[in-house]
Amino acid sequence: MGESLSQIFIGALLTNNFVLAMFLGLCPFLGVSGRLGTALPMGLATGFVMLVASICAYALNLVLSAFHLDFLRLISYIVVIASSVQLVEMVMKKYSPTLFRAMGIYLPLITTNCAILGVALFQTARDYDFPQSLAFSTGAGAGFTLALVLMASLRERLQLANVPTVVQGTALSLILAGLLSLTFMGFAGLGGGE
Amino acid sequence: MNSPVPVHTTPSNKMILTMGLVASICGVLIVGAYESTQEAIAHNKRIMVERAVFKVLPGAAKVSEYVATAGGIQPLTGNVPEGGVKFYAAYDAAGALKGIAAEAAGKGYADIVRVLYGYDAKCQCIIGIGVVSMRETPGIGDKIITDKDFLKNFEALDVRINAEMSALTNAVKVVKHGSKQNAWEIDAIAGATITSKAVGRGINESAQKLLPLLVPHVKELLP
Amino acid sequence: MSLKKETDDGITFDTFMEGIWRQNPVFVMVLGMCPTLAVTVSAVNALSMGIATLFVLVSSCLLVSLIRNLVPKEVRIATYIVIIATFVTLVDYIIQAVSLSLYEALGAFIQLIVVNCIVLGRAEAHASRNPPLKAVLNALGMGIGFTIGLLALGATREILGAGKLFGFSLFGDHFQPWVVMVLPPGGFFVLGAWLLLFSFMRSRSEKGAQHG
Numbered sequence: 001m002g003e004s005l006s007q008i009f010i011g012a013l014l015t016n017n018f019v020l021a022m023f024l025g026l027c028p029f030l031g032v033s034g035r036l037g038t039a040l041p042m043g044l045a046t047g048f049v050m051l052v053a054s055i056c057a058y059a060l061n062l063v064l065s066a067f068h069l070d071f072l073r074l075i076s077y078i079v080v081i082a083s084s085v086q087l088v089e090m091v092m093k094k095y096s097p098t099l100f101r102a103m104g105i106y107l108p109l110i111t112t113n114c115a116i117l118g119v120a121l122f123q124t125a126r127d128y129d130f131p132q133s134l135a136f137s138t139g140a141g142a143g144f145t146l147a148l149v150l151m152a153s154l155r156e157r158l159q160l161a162n163v164p165t166v167v168q169g170t171a172l173s174l175i176l177a178g179l180l181s182l183t184f185m186g187f188a189g190l191g192g193g194e
Numbered sequence: 195m196n197s198p199v200p201v202h203t204t205p206s207n208k209m210i211l212t213m214g215l216v217a218s219i220c221g222v223l224i225v226g227a228y229e230s231t232q233e234a235i236a237h238n239k240r241i242m243v244e245r246a247v248f249k250v251l252p253g254a255a256k257v258s259e260y261v262a263t264a265g266g267i268q269p270l271t272g273n274v275p276e277g278g279v280k281f282y283a284a285y286d287a288a289g290a291l292k293g294i295a296a297e298a299a300g301k302g303y304a305d306i307v308r309v310l311y312g313y314d315a316k317c318q319c320i321i322g323i324g325v326v327s328m329r330e331t332p333g334i335g336d337k338i339i340t341d342k343d344f345l346k347n348f349e350a351l352d353v354r355i356n357a358e359m360s361a362l363t364n365a366v367k368v369v370k371h372g373s374k375q376n377a378w379e380i381d382a383i384a385g386a387t388i389t390s391k392a393v394g395r396g397i398n399e400s401a402q403k404l405l406p407l408l409v410p411h412v413k414e415l416l417p
Numbered sequence: 418m419s420l421k422k423e424t425d426d427g428i429t430f431d432t433f434m435e436g437i438w439r440q441n442p443v444f445v446m447v448l449g450m451c452p453t454l455a456v457t458v459s460a461v462n463a464l465s466m467g468i469a470t471l472f473v474l475v476s477s478c479l480l481v482s483l484i485r486n487l488v489p490k491e492v493r494i495a496t497y498i499v500i501i502a503t504f505v506t507l508v509d510y511i512i513q514a515v516s517l518s519l520y521e522a523l524g525a526f527i528q529l530i531v532v533n534c535i536v537l538g539r540a541e542a543h544a545s546r547n548p549p550l551k552a553v554l555n556a557l558g559m560g561i562g563f564t565i566g567l568l569a570l571g572a573t574r575e576i577l578g579a580g581k582l583f584g585f586s587l588f589g590d591h592f593q594p595w596v597v598m599v600l601p602p603g604g605f606f607v608l609g610a611w612l613l614l615f616s617f618m619r620s621r622s623e624k625g626a627q628h629g
Binding site: 020021022023024025026027030071074075078079082111113114116117118121122125165166167169170171172173174175177178179181182185 | 447448450451454455494495498499502503505506509510525528529531532533534597600601602603604605606608609610612613616617620
């Protein structure tokens with residue numbers, strides 16, 4: 001397609017933000033964005049797994065295409081992702097046990113985060129080469145973290161506001177997400193085209 | 195503090211055996227599904243291509259796939275070779291060459307916009323486009339399908355080759371709505387510049403790659 | 418050999434109905450959000466996605482339940498994921514063979530069914546502890562509940578955002594569509610509105626039960 005690296009990066013980060021425009025990574029987005037303290041590490045951990053998954057997916061795709069085993073793509077991607085998450089978990093447990101305990105159940109949940117598989121699938125579908133894939137996954141990770149942090153900050157503030165009980169909870173988070181998504185639409189055209 | 199309860203861990207050969215069993219079942223299912231659906235999928239893809247080509251080159255009755263490389267043009271069987279560009283040659287019921295069609299893709303607002311364009315070798319111009327797939331905003335970006343003025347751009351879009359047969363004499367360019375001056379320019383849709391530019395960019399890229407390889411050999415396509 | 422206690426209260430009507438109302442994946446459990454919002458721009462897409470997920474859910478739960486006593490607990494999640502990925506790959510090819518335009522419309526979200534929390538969640542929480550028939554019925558209920566949720570969203574967004582339902586124009590040519598509804602923000606808003614409605618209805622019925 002001839003997309004430049006910065007176009008791809010800004011695209012995944014802002015214009016087509018992974019969470020707010022492409023609807024990927026919503027479960028953790030709605031689940032973990034309650035507090036800034038958990039949101040930021042979750043975002044960074046996910047971003048890191050995205051990068052690892054993207055590199056592995058690129059390599060896997062080369063192998064699978066060479067041997068015409070395209071029908072194994074989905075299974076191999078998901079296995080690789082699950083393993084990367086295990087790896088990150090082990091590393092975190094060893095080097096930062098407090099953070100590991102704080103993240104609790106959410107770490108293994110990164111495996112089912114559609115955003116990670118989404119990164120792998122989209123970069124394959126768009127036929128990105130290696131530098132483009134890297135730009136894409138870093139942009140996606142950054143975009144995910146950005147959306148998560150924004151949401152967490154907003155929700156922390158909202159706890160002090162007087163919201164009717166019936167709206168509280170997930171309904172409120174969704175409306176909030178909708179407003180965020182609307183504002184991100186304003187980034188359309190940023191860094192893109194001649 | 196209770197003394198630790200002995201944990202029952204499964205012997206590893208049992209684990210390997212189970213995983214192996216599961217893997218085999220899944221393998222059989224996947225391969226089975228793949229084999230049994232391949233024909234239907236190829237058939238569907240072929241129909242989709244034909245429908246798009248017939249729309250862009252009215253009067254066509256038969257479509258043949260070709261690939262253009264530095265060495266010339268030949269019918270396409272299997273995958274497109276490195277450096278080759280795929281195109282379709284359309285013939286009418288009498289067997290005369292109706293025109294050539296090729297795919298163009300450009301990144302639009304939401305995702306990639308794919309169009310098929312029809313090319314006439316006599317006038318060295320594009321004579322029509324058809325949108326193959328897009329995910330643009332309904333009511334804004336999707337006007338590229340319906341907007342008559344936009345589609346008029348493609349009734350005689352100049353894509354002449356230069357004397358050296360290395361590139362287009364003038365690159366296809368998308369200009370602001372209402373400011374089209376030359377036959378190789380495309381008037382963008384007011385309020386839908388991003389999607390319009392995606393189409394223009396895609397067509398330019400595709401034409402720049404395909405036409406220098408195709409034009410010198412186009413006579414070979416005549417029956 | 419199995420360390421898990423099998424819940425043996427037999428098959429009740431609730432086994433099936435649970436997924437449709439009480440534990441509806443979309444409106445109550447709020448799971449499987451990604452495909453829910455991305456794909457529900459029209460009722461047809463929503464319905465197709467729901468059926469695809471239903472197929473994956475039922476087949477995976479069936480297979481998981483059949484081998485539930487053979488899978489050592491250490492590798493169970495990995496095994497379930499591989500099984501689910503297999504059926505998703507199957508659905509992927511089936512949809513391509515049936516209708517390429519539908520396949521284009523649903524896009525990558527077909528393959529993303531693999532990480533739909535509902536499927537893995539049901540396999541782990543229910544299918545791995547129950548006999549096949551019970552597991553299948555429960556999965557069926559969940560799948561239908563999910564499809565109903567998707568349809569509710571898809572229909573709302575299509576009606577408001579395009580003035581159509583299942584492709585049939587409802588309001589004629591002069592209808593000014595509320596385009597944002599078929600765009601990402603609209604997805605969030607419409608789902609939020611439905612959840613609000615549900616939460617309101619539930620608090621009403623709870624209040625009613627208290628005063629009754």
